[in-house]
Amino acid sequence: MLLHSRYTFADRRDRESNLVNQCAILPSLLVSTQVVEVSLNISYDAMYTEACYVDALVQRAGRINRFNKSKEPCVVNVFLPKSHHPYQQDLLRKAIDLIAAEQGNINSEWDYIRITNMFYNEIWDSIRDDSDERFYSIWDKTRYIFSADLSDEETQELLRTRSGMISIPAFPLSFKQTIQEVQSQIESAKSRYDKMQLQRDKRRYLVNVPLVNGIKFTDDSLGKFVNRKYDKEYGLSDDLDNII
Incomplete structure (x- = not known):
């Protein structure tokens, strides 16, 4: 199964539910991004993961032999990533x-708790200094946001966070007709309760979209749309059919 954050809210919820149920009864293979680190009560016998910050590794390792059913050692295999993103390069090297x-x-x-404490005790001052510097840098460039003249590279650097790029919820353009139909139902609904339920249905089609080069958004009365393909199995993709 594939799991990442670029599914619609409804599809991601369904995939996570199916994953939990599947793990309870069948052997399975999961390919996932950092979303596996939290809120999933699943257990596997082995993990192959790119290196990351120590606390993130602890969270990922928490999905291995989670229910203590295996009497044999369950191994977490860590290998070097091709790129340091989404982490800071120097901090990732220390990790x-x-x-x-x-x-x-x-x-x-x-032992995981111990090395997590070692990691943050060692780098805390540098993180604090970097955070202060980053805050003032962002403030200087965005306090005049309506007249700011930023290149794509500067914008990406400002929007990058510890866990990746800042994302905003948007509807894939392929859902526009569906959203129009739901919006029409909202406007004609008689009761407040019905309107709330329909608004909830409308939000099911939202996807968290990263603010990166080449991603274009359009706004209209229905909401914010992103001009990217969407596949129920693979999620949001770019023009080259790569998962974003």
């Missing part, structure tokens, strides 16, 4: 060095 140095000493949840 990789720490994981490599401690890999023979990680045998329990307490």
